[in-house]
Amino acid sequence: MAINLQKGQRINLKKDNGSTLQNICVGVNWGAIEKKGWLGGTSKQAVDLDASCLLFDENKNSVDVVYFGQLLSKDGSIKHSGDDLTGDMSGDDGLDNEIITLDFSRLNPNVSSVAFVLNSYQGQDFGTIPFASIRIYEGTPSRVSEVFATYNIAKGENFSGHVAMVMGVFYKKNGEWKFNAIGEPTKDKKLEQTIETVKNNYL
Template structure:
Protein backbone atom coordinates (compact mmCIF):
# COMPACT_ATOMS: atom_id res chain seq x y z
CA UNK A 1 0.00 0.00 0.00
CA UNK A 2 1.57 3.32 -1.07
CA UNK A 3 1.89 6.04 1.52
CA UNK A 4 1.00 9.57 0.43
CA UNK A 5 3.98 11.38 1.85
CA UNK A 6 3.45 14.01 4.48
CA UNK A 7 6.03 16.53 5.57
CA UNK A 8 8.25 15.27 8.36
CA UNK A 9 7.04 11.68 8.04
CA UNK A 10 9.73 9.06 8.70
CA UNK A 11 9.45 5.76 6.88
CA UNK A 12 11.19 2.44 7.45
CA UNK A 13 12.34 0.83 4.22
CA UNK A 14 10.23 -2.23 4.67
CA UNK A 15 8.29 -4.08 1.99
CA UNK A 16 4.78 -5.42 2.56
CA UNK A 17 6.26 -8.89 3.22
CA UNK A 18 8.45 -7.47 6.02
CA UNK A 19 11.82 -7.66 4.24
CA UNK A 20 14.04 -4.59 3.77
CA UNK A 21 14.26 -2.71 0.50
CA UNK A 22 17.73 -3.17 -0.99
CA UNK A 23 17.23 -0.85 -3.93
CA UNK A 24 14.70 1.82 -4.81
CA UNK A 25 13.66 4.02 -7.72
CA UNK A 26 12.57 7.63 -7.43
CA UNK A 27 10.45 8.53 -10.44
CA UNK A 28 9.05 11.89 -11.52
CA UNK A 29 6.18 12.28 -13.95
CA UNK A 30 5.06 15.71 -15.18
CA UNK A 31 3.17 17.45 -17.94
CA UNK A 32 3.90 20.28 -20.37
CA UNK A 33 2.23 23.65 -19.78
CA UNK A 34 -0.86 24.63 -21.70
CA UNK A 35 -0.85 28.21 -22.96
CA UNK A 36 -4.11 29.66 -24.21
CA UNK A 37 -3.65 31.87 -27.26
CA UNK A 38 -5.77 33.47 -29.97
CA UNK A 39 -5.73 30.28 -32.01
CA UNK A 40 -6.41 27.75 -29.26
CA UNK A 41 -4.15 26.02 -26.78
CA UNK A 42 -0.43 25.59 -27.29
CA UNK A 43 1.90 23.23 -25.41
CA UNK A 44 5.00 24.63 -23.75
CA UNK A 45 7.78 22.22 -22.76
CA UNK A 46 8.62 21.92 -19.05
CA UNK A 47 12.11 20.85 -17.97
CA UNK A 48 12.06 19.50 -14.41
CA UNK A 49 15.32 18.03 -13.15
CA UNK A 50 15.47 15.20 -10.64
CA UNK A 51 18.74 15.13 -8.70
CA UNK A 52 20.31 13.28 -5.83
CA UNK A 53 23.04 14.53 -3.46
CA UNK A 54 25.12 12.29 -1.20
CA UNK A 55 26.60 13.51 2.10
CA UNK A 56 28.94 11.91 4.63
CA UNK A 57 28.42 11.78 8.42
CA UNK A 58 29.87 15.29 8.72
CA UNK A 59 27.21 16.53 6.23
CA UNK A 60 29.84 17.15 3.56
CA UNK A 61 28.57 16.77 -0.02
CA UNK A 62 30.63 13.88 -1.46
CA UNK A 63 28.74 13.17 -4.70
CA UNK A 64 25.83 14.45 -6.80
CA UNK A 65 23.85 12.67 -9.51
CA UNK A 66 21.87 14.83 -11.93
CA UNK A 67 21.38 15.44 -15.65
CA UNK A 68 25.02 16.60 -15.67
CA UNK A 69 26.40 13.40 -14.12
CA UNK A 70 24.28 10.29 -14.61
CA UNK A 71 26.17 7.90 -12.30
CA UNK A 72 27.61 8.20 -8.81
CA UNK A 73 31.30 7.44 -8.31
CA UNK A 74 30.42 4.20 -6.47
CA UNK A 75 27.92 3.21 -9.25
CA UNK A 76 25.14 2.85 -6.65
CA UNK A 77 23.04 5.72 -8.06
CA UNK A 78 22.00 6.00 -11.71
CA UNK A 79 19.96 8.67 -13.51
CA UNK A 80 17.82 7.75 -16.55
CA UNK A 81 18.75 10.96 -18.41
CA UNK A 82 17.43 14.47 -18.93
CA UNK A 83 13.80 14.92 -20.05
CA UNK A 84 13.47 18.42 -21.51
CA UNK A 85 9.73 18.56 -22.24
CA UNK A 86 7.43 16.62 -19.91
CA UNK A 87 4.37 14.78 -21.30
CA UNK A 88 3.14 16.78 -24.30
CA UNK A 89 -0.07 14.80 -24.83
CA UNK A 90 -1.45 14.43 -21.31
CA UNK A 91 -0.42 12.05 -18.56
CA UNK A 92 0.95 8.82 -20.02
CA UNK A 93 1.40 7.36 -16.52
CA UNK A 94 5.13 6.85 -17.08
CA UNK A 95 7.95 8.58 -15.22
CA UNK A 96 9.88 11.15 -17.25
CA UNK A 97 13.01 10.84 -15.14
CA UNK A 98 13.99 8.00 -12.81
CA UNK A 99 16.89 7.79 -10.37
CA UNK A 100 17.77 4.32 -9.09
CA UNK A 101 19.59 3.76 -5.81
CA UNK A 102 21.15 0.47 -4.70
CA UNK A 103 21.86 0.66 -0.96
CA UNK A 104 24.16 -2.39 -1.12
CA UNK A 105 26.56 -0.59 -3.49
CA UNK A 106 26.66 2.77 -1.70
CA UNK A 107 30.04 3.93 -0.49
CA UNK A 108 30.48 3.22 3.28
CA UNK A 109 31.11 6.96 3.77
CA UNK A 110 27.58 7.82 2.50
CA UNK A 111 25.36 8.75 5.42
CA UNK A 112 22.63 10.80 3.76
CA UNK A 113 21.13 10.58 0.25
CA UNK A 114 18.83 13.49 -0.57
CA UNK A 115 16.43 13.73 -3.54
CA UNK A 116 15.26 17.06 -4.93
CA UNK A 117 13.75 18.72 -8.02
CA UNK A 118 14.58 21.95 -9.82
CA UNK A 119 12.54 23.60 -12.56
CA UNK A 120 15.37 24.30 -15.03
CA UNK A 121 13.66 27.14 -16.93
CA UNK A 122 12.20 28.66 -13.78
CA UNK A 123 8.63 27.55 -14.52
CA UNK A 124 6.51 27.78 -11.37
CA UNK A 125 5.33 24.46 -9.92
CA UNK A 126 1.77 25.79 -9.66
CA UNK A 127 1.56 26.29 -13.44
CA UNK A 128 2.50 22.70 -14.28
CA UNK A 129 -0.69 20.68 -14.94
CA UNK A 130 0.52 17.58 -13.11
CA UNK A 131 3.74 16.57 -11.37
CA UNK A 132 4.09 13.60 -9.07
CA UNK A 133 6.98 11.81 -7.45
CA UNK A 134 6.96 8.23 -6.31
CA UNK A 135 9.44 6.01 -4.52
CA UNK A 136 9.15 2.38 -5.51
CA UNK A 137 10.82 -0.97 -5.73
CA UNK A 138 11.51 -2.12 -9.27
CA UNK A 139 13.31 -0.77 -12.32
CA UNK A 140 12.81 2.36 -14.46
CA UNK A 141 10.46 0.31 -16.68
CA UNK A 142 8.82 -2.01 -14.13
CA UNK A 143 7.16 -0.97 -10.89
CA UNK A 144 7.02 -3.81 -8.34
CA UNK A 145 5.74 -1.99 -5.27
CA UNK A 146 5.15 1.73 -4.73
CA UNK A 147 5.88 2.58 -1.14
CA UNK A 148 5.49 6.35 -1.14
CA UNK A 149 4.22 9.05 -3.49
CA UNK A 150 3.99 12.81 -3.47
CA UNK A 151 1.89 15.24 -5.52
CA UNK A 152 3.79 18.45 -6.30
CA UNK A 153 1.57 20.28 -8.80
CA UNK A 154 -1.59 20.30 -6.67
CA UNK A 155 0.00 21.23 -3.36
CA UNK A 156 -0.58 24.94 -2.60
CA UNK A 157 2.67 25.18 -0.62
CA UNK A 158 4.68 24.84 -3.85
CA UNK A 159 3.10 27.84 -5.61
CA UNK A 160 5.75 30.45 -6.43
CA UNK A 161 8.63 27.97 -6.15
CA UNK A 162 10.93 26.40 -8.74
CA UNK A 163 12.73 23.91 -6.50
CA UNK A 164 11.72 21.43 -3.82
CA UNK A 165 13.29 18.80 -1.58
CA UNK A 166 11.53 15.45 -1.70
CA UNK A 167 13.28 13.81 1.22
CA UNK A 168 16.42 12.26 2.64
CA UNK A 169 17.45 8.65 3.10
CA UNK A 170 19.64 8.48 6.20
CA UNK A 171 21.65 5.76 7.91
CA UNK A 172 20.98 4.90 11.55
CA UNK A 173 22.76 1.98 13.24
CA UNK A 174 23.65 0.57 9.85
CA UNK A 175 20.05 0.68 8.58
CA UNK A 176 18.59 3.04 5.97
CA UNK A 177 15.43 5.01 6.73
CA UNK A 178 13.60 7.81 4.91
CA UNK A 179 12.59 11.28 6.08
CA UNK A 180 9.89 12.84 3.89
CA UNK A 181 10.69 16.55 3.72
CA UNK A 182 8.40 17.66 0.88
CA UNK A 183 9.19 21.34 1.15
CA UNK A 184 9.74 24.06 -1.47
CA UNK A 185 12.92 26.13 -1.31
CA UNK A 186 13.77 29.64 -2.50
CA UNK A 187 16.65 28.25 -4.57
CA UNK A 188 16.84 28.93 -8.28
CA UNK A 189 19.65 26.50 -9.12
CA UNK A 190 20.62 22.92 -8.37
CA UNK A 191 23.87 23.94 -6.63
CA UNK A 192 21.93 26.18 -4.21
CA UNK A 193 19.56 23.35 -3.29
CA UNK A 194 22.51 21.10 -2.39
CA UNK A 195 23.64 23.74 0.13
CA UNK A 196 20.09 24.29 1.49
CA UNK A 197 19.78 20.54 2.19
CA UNK A 198 23.20 20.53 3.86
CA UNK A 199 22.31 23.46 6.12
CA UNK A 200 18.71 22.67 7.02
CA UNK A 201 17.64 19.10 6.31
CA UNK A 202 20.28 16.58 7.41
Protein backbone atom coordinates (compact mmCIF):
# COMPACT_ATOMS: atom_id res chain seq x y z
CA MET A 1 0.00 0.00 0.00
CA ALA A 2 1.59 3.25 -1.12
CA ILE A 3 1.28 6.18 1.25
CA ASN A 4 2.03 9.74 0.23
CA LEU A 5 0.86 12.05 2.94
CA GLN A 6 -0.17 15.60 2.35
CA LYS A 7 0.80 18.32 4.77
CA GLY A 8 -0.78 17.87 8.19
CA GLN A 9 -1.72 14.21 7.79
CA ARG A 10 -0.80 11.64 10.45
CA ILE A 11 -0.29 7.90 10.22
CA ASN A 12 0.41 4.98 12.51
CA LEU A 13 3.64 3.14 11.68
CA LYS A 14 2.19 -0.30 12.34
CA LYS A 15 1.97 -2.30 9.11
CA ASP A 16 -0.94 -4.36 7.82
CA ASN A 17 0.78 -7.60 8.89
CA GLY A 18 1.10 -6.33 12.48
CA SER A 19 4.83 -5.59 12.37
CA THR A 20 6.11 -2.10 13.09
CA LEU A 21 8.12 -0.09 10.66
CA GLN A 22 11.76 0.03 11.74
CA ASN A 23 14.02 1.85 9.28
CA ILE A 24 13.21 5.33 8.02
CA CYS A 25 15.15 7.57 5.64
CA VAL A 26 14.77 11.26 4.95
CA GLY A 27 16.37 12.30 1.67
CA VAL A 28 16.82 15.81 0.28
CA ASN A 29 17.73 16.52 -3.35
CA TRP A 30 18.43 20.04 -4.64
CA GLY A 31 20.21 22.02 -7.32
CA ALA A 32 22.57 24.96 -7.57
CA ILE A 33 21.13 28.36 -8.50
CA GLU A 34 21.63 29.46 -12.09
CA LYS A 35 22.71 33.09 -12.47
CA LYS A 36 22.48 34.94 -15.76
CA GLY A 37 25.61 36.93 -16.66
CA TRP A 38 26.04 40.27 -18.45
CA LEU A 39 26.77 38.74 -21.83
CA GLY A 40 23.95 36.22 -21.85
CA GLY A 41 26.00 33.46 -20.25
CA THR A 42 25.05 31.65 -17.08
CA SER A 43 26.95 30.63 -13.99
CA LYS A 44 26.09 28.31 -11.11
CA GLN A 45 25.89 29.40 -7.50
CA ALA A 46 26.32 26.61 -4.94
CA VAL A 47 23.44 26.03 -2.52
CA ASP A 48 24.07 24.60 0.96
CA LEU A 49 20.90 23.09 2.41
CA ASP A 50 21.19 21.26 5.72
CA ALA A 51 18.95 18.41 6.79
CA SER A 52 18.90 17.87 10.56
CA CYS A 53 17.21 15.56 13.05
CA LEU A 54 16.06 16.74 16.49
CA LEU A 55 15.36 14.39 19.39
CA PHE A 56 13.14 15.32 22.35
CA ASP A 57 11.93 13.57 25.49
CA GLU A 58 8.31 13.55 26.69
CA ASN A 59 8.90 16.85 28.53
CA LYS A 60 10.00 18.52 25.28
CA ASN A 61 13.61 18.69 26.41
CA SER A 62 16.17 18.46 23.61
CA VAL A 63 17.99 15.11 23.98
CA ASP A 64 20.23 15.13 20.90
CA VAL A 65 20.70 16.80 17.51
CA VAL A 66 22.03 15.08 14.39
CA TYR A 67 23.27 17.59 11.80
CA PHE A 68 26.33 18.33 9.65
CA GLY A 69 28.42 18.91 12.80
CA GLN A 70 27.38 15.62 14.47
CA LEU A 71 26.66 12.88 11.94
CA LEU A 72 25.73 10.16 14.44
CA SER A 73 23.30 10.28 17.36
CA LYS A 74 24.62 9.45 20.82
CA ASP A 75 22.67 6.16 20.83
CA GLY A 76 23.78 5.20 17.29
CA SER A 77 20.20 5.04 15.97
CA ILE A 78 20.44 8.00 13.58
CA LYS A 79 23.06 8.60 10.90
CA HIS A 80 23.60 11.58 8.62
CA SER A 81 25.23 10.97 5.23
CA GLY A 82 27.35 14.14 5.49
CA ASP A 83 27.21 17.80 4.53
CA ASP A 84 26.57 18.63 0.86
CA LEU A 85 27.79 22.21 0.33
CA THR A 86 26.78 22.75 -3.30
CA GLY A 87 23.70 20.86 -4.49
CA ASP A 88 23.63 19.38 -8.02
CA MET A 89 25.82 21.64 -10.16
CA SER A 90 24.94 19.99 -13.50
CA GLY A 91 21.17 19.57 -13.25
CA ASP A 92 19.03 17.10 -11.37
CA ASP A 93 20.76 13.71 -11.07
CA GLY A 94 17.74 12.25 -9.27
CA LEU A 95 19.82 11.31 -6.23
CA ASP A 96 19.47 12.63 -2.70
CA ASN A 97 22.24 15.04 -1.71
CA GLU A 98 21.78 14.40 2.01
CA ILE A 99 20.14 11.41 3.68
CA ILE A 100 19.36 10.85 7.35
CA THR A 101 18.59 7.27 8.41
CA LEU A 102 16.70 6.31 11.57
CA ASP A 103 16.58 2.84 13.15
CA PHE A 104 13.72 2.84 15.68
CA SER A 105 14.99 -0.37 17.31
CA ARG A 106 18.15 1.40 18.48
CA LEU A 107 16.52 4.65 19.57
CA ASN A 108 17.00 5.69 23.20
CA PRO A 109 13.73 4.74 25.01
CA ASN A 110 13.66 8.22 26.60
CA VAL A 111 13.11 9.78 23.18
CA SER A 112 9.44 10.46 22.47
CA SER A 113 9.69 12.78 19.43
CA VAL A 114 12.02 12.81 16.42
CA ALA A 115 11.70 15.88 14.19
CA PHE A 116 13.29 16.41 10.78
CA VAL A 117 14.04 19.97 9.67
CA LEU A 118 15.77 21.73 6.77
CA ASN A 119 17.76 24.96 6.88
CA SER A 120 19.41 27.02 4.14
CA TYR A 121 22.86 27.56 5.64
CA GLN A 122 23.74 30.71 3.67
CA GLY A 123 20.22 32.10 3.84
CA GLN A 124 19.39 31.35 0.20
CA ASP A 125 15.64 31.62 -0.30
CA PHE A 126 13.94 28.28 -1.04
CA GLY A 127 12.07 30.04 -3.87
CA THR A 128 15.31 30.85 -5.74
CA ILE A 129 16.50 27.23 -5.91
CA PRO A 130 15.70 25.59 -9.28
CA PHE A 131 14.69 22.26 -7.78
CA ALA A 132 14.54 21.00 -4.21
CA SER A 133 12.54 18.01 -3.07
CA ILE A 134 12.26 15.98 0.11
CA ARG A 135 11.07 12.41 0.55
CA ILE A 136 10.49 10.52 3.77
CA TYR A 137 10.43 6.77 3.19
CA GLU A 138 10.79 3.31 4.64
CA GLY A 139 13.96 1.51 3.62
CA THR A 140 17.65 2.31 3.27
CA PRO A 141 19.60 4.86 1.21
CA SER A 142 19.92 2.24 -1.56
CA ARG A 143 16.44 0.70 -1.27
CA VAL A 144 13.19 2.64 -1.13
CA SER A 145 10.37 0.42 0.14
CA GLU A 146 7.56 2.90 0.68
CA VAL A 147 7.41 6.69 0.46
CA PHE A 148 5.41 8.39 3.22
CA ALA A 149 5.65 12.02 2.25
CA THR A 150 7.21 14.17 -0.45
CA TYR A 151 7.58 17.93 -0.54
CA ASN A 152 8.63 20.10 -3.49
CA ILE A 153 10.01 23.15 -1.73
CA ALA A 154 11.38 24.88 -4.83
CA LYS A 155 7.97 24.94 -6.53
CA GLY A 156 5.74 25.30 -3.48
CA GLU A 157 4.56 28.93 -3.29
CA ASN A 158 4.40 28.93 0.51
CA PHE A 159 8.15 28.18 0.75
CA SER A 160 9.23 31.22 -1.25
CA GLY A 161 10.79 33.86 1.00
CA HIS A 162 11.82 31.30 3.63
CA VAL A 163 15.13 29.64 4.54
CA ALA A 164 13.94 27.02 7.06
CA MET A 165 11.20 24.40 7.30
CA VAL A 166 9.91 21.55 9.44
CA MET A 167 9.55 18.37 7.35
CA GLY A 168 7.79 16.08 9.80
CA VAL A 169 7.75 14.62 13.29
CA PHE A 170 7.74 11.00 14.43
CA TYR A 171 6.17 10.80 17.87
CA LYS A 172 5.41 8.09 20.39
CA LYS A 173 1.86 7.75 21.68
CA ASN A 174 0.76 4.92 23.99
CA GLY A 175 4.01 3.12 23.21
CA GLU A 176 3.48 3.25 19.41
CA TRP A 177 5.27 5.43 16.89
CA LYS A 178 3.22 7.66 14.60
CA PHE A 179 4.19 10.21 11.95
CA ASN A 180 2.95 13.76 11.42
CA ALA A 181 3.70 15.15 7.94
CA ILE A 182 4.20 18.87 8.64
CA GLY A 183 5.89 20.38 5.60
CA GLU A 184 5.71 23.98 6.79
CA PRO A 185 8.21 26.82 6.36
CA THR A 186 9.30 28.76 9.43
CA LYS A 187 10.66 32.27 9.91
CA ASP A 188 13.89 30.91 11.44
CA LYS A 189 17.31 31.85 10.11
CA LYS A 190 19.43 29.33 12.03
CA LEU A 191 19.10 25.72 13.22
CA GLU A 192 19.10 26.81 16.88
CA GLN A 193 15.96 28.87 16.21
CA THR A 194 14.31 25.99 14.35
CA ILE A 195 14.89 23.71 17.36
CA GLU A 196 12.95 26.19 19.51
CA THR A 197 10.20 26.49 16.88
CA VAL A 198 9.72 22.72 16.83
CA LYS A 199 9.73 22.53 20.62
CA ASN A 200 7.12 25.31 20.97
CA ASN A 201 4.82 24.50 18.04
CA TYR A 202 5.13 20.94 16.75
CA LEU A 203 5.53 18.54 19.70
